[in-house]
Amino acid sequence: MNMELAFGGWSGILVLGLYGGLMLAVGLFAFLRHRGVRESLDEYYLGGRGLGAMVLFFTFFATQYSGNTVVGYPPTAYRLGYQYLVSVPFFIMIIMVYLFFAPRLYSLGRRFSLLTPVDWIDLRFRSKRVSVLAAILMLYGLGNYLLEQFVAIGQGVSGLTGGTIPYQVGVIFFIVIMVAYSWLGGMRSVAYTDTIQGLALLFGVFTLLIGSLIYLGGLPSAAATMAANAPQKLGAPTGTALTTWFCLLVLVGIGAAIYPHAFQRIFSARSERTLKRSFIRMAYMPFLTAGVVFMVGIIGISAFPDLTTAQSEQLVGMLANALANQNAFFYWAMVLLFGGVIAAIVSTADSVLLTFSSIISHDLYGRYVAPDASEYRKILVGKLVGVAAVVVLVLIAWYPPGTLYQIFVLKFEVLIQTAPALILGLYWRRLNTQAVFVGMLAGTILAAAFTFAGYRPLGVFSGLWGLSLNLLLCVGGSLLFGASPAQRERAEEIIAFPPSAAAARAV
Incomplete structure (x- = not known):
């Protein structure tokens, strides 16, 4: 993520300082308000x-x-034109996948006091191999995601302040704040800061669109520019581009829906009605967020025609600079926008860090290392290991070598391999535990091999080739060998709806 803002400077430092102070205040508020709670x-x-x-x-x-x-999607829309309208269905697909499994998972989470997605896998399959492999894949995906956010934070701070705050200082500043308020208030701090940052991001996105429509021309002007200079940007995708569309829909739709930190939000809901109400509101957001930034990218085609690929990566900063020069309102609105963008990146990172530490403390340490440890000790171990992981990732993000970057390119490709266990396990009683493990392992190896080799047969992403092999082994093995009587009985007890009397006693 690159943001070069000539207007940032000390006003950017002021806004970032205010955001940082507000996040710490929220963490302290959550800590003090619930101090009496065990x-x-x-x-x-x-x-x-x-x-x-x-x-x-x-x-x-x-x-x-x-x-x-906000920063990455407009440049892509600028380069691809209307073909990138697929970015809106990306997020619609995520909501559809959520609705397929989230209400059922919520009910099971309440009944069995599930804490993490690995908790669900352990309850369903009672297999150390399956649980540990799933935990490793999730930790890898979360570590990958954290590294991305840390690099983005540093670049964002440096860009917003015009280089006044160096990349490395920006990374350290916001990571210290993030760790502090997460340590103080846990999920409550994270959720409250997410609310503030979400409001700031929505305000900034709509201000950017409105300003672009007023001062930089609208969609008709962009269409005329494309028709004259790049008519292919007006057309629908064909051939391999269409294959890429479909593959991205599946990969992102499933991969983003089974983010481990998304699972924990499902478990955090006050009631199933509350969960469904939040999803109803989320159904509008692909149009109000991805749709809006898509239009910003299209408007950029007429505002700044003939940008190279490297130059187009600076598109949002260029648009913001153009608007900031119009009047004082848009100057401060654009500064607040990019402060909100950085805050939104931090809000993503804090969610990931919290889930990372929960898998360490509850699923690995609490289940296999020290089952008799107190909850306080488990939380402390999770916090300390989380901080240690942050230190390692910051060192990687400081000056990321190319070889390490190649190792960290896997995210959805690996994470999506846990989908059969997470989702099929909710519905299919005959799912064979051994087949689940073999499928997950084989799919991960194939996806990693294809990714590192740069091999994409038929234009299909490596993660989907891995998932195809995964499903073939998982479903085929389950159909061929079936579940053992003990496995089937346990599945009946756990996923039977309405729950049987035996299920009420299941652990």
Whole structure:
């Protein structure tokens, strides 16, 4: 993410300082307000399972739409034209996948006090191999995501302040603030800051669109420019581009919906009604967020024609500079926009860090290393390991070498391999535990091999080739061998709806 803003400077520093102070204040507020509540895993990682519809909506919003949506999507729309309208269905697809499994998972989470997605996998399959492999894949995906956000924070701060605050200082400043308020208030701090950052991001996005329409020409002007200079940008995708569309819809739709931190938001809802109400509101956001930034990118075609690929990466900064020069209102609105973008990146990172530490503390340390440890000790271990992971990732982000970058390119490709266990396990009683493990492992190896080799047969992403092999082995093995009587009985007890008397006693 690159943001070169000539108007940033000390006004950018002021806004960033205010954002940082506000985040710390929110963390302190959450800590003081719930100081009398016993610090438990549920309280720290799930906010006591009591998040209301509005807070839950904004924490889902912050999980799904990071600052990169605002800064990264318009340049892509600029280069591809109307073909990039697929960015809106991306997010619609995520909501559709959520609705397929989230209400059912919420009910099971309440009944069995599930804390993490690995918790669900362990309950369903009772296999150490399946649970540990899933935990490793999730931690890898979360670590990858954190690294991306740290690099984006540093670049964003440097760009907003015109280089007054160096990249490395920006990374350290906001990471220290993020760790501090997450440590103080856990999920409640994260959810409250997500709400503030979501409001700031929405304000900035709409101000950018309105300003672009007023001062930089609208969609008709962009269409005329494309017709004259790049008519291919007006057309629909064909051939391999159409294959890429479909593959991205599947990969992003499933991959983003099964983010481990998204699972924890499902478990955090106050009620199933609250969860559904937040999803109803989320259904409008692909149009109000991805749709808006898509239009900004299209308007940029007429505002700044003939940009190279490298130059187009600076498109949002160029648009913001142009608007900031119009009057004082848009000057400060653009400064607030980019402050909000950085805050949104931080809000994505804090969610990921919280889930990362919960998998360490509850699923690995609490289940396999020290099962008898107190909840306080588990939380402390999760916090300390989380901080250690942050230090390692910051060192990588400081001067990221190319070889390490190649290792970290995997995210959806690896994470999506947990989908059969997470989702099919909710509905299919005959799912064979051994087949689930073999499919997950084989799919991960194939996806990683294809990614590192740069091999994409038929234009299909490596993660989808891995998922295809995964499903073939998982479903084929389950159909061929079936579940053992003990596995089937356990599945009946856990996923039977309405729950049987035996299910009420299941652990």
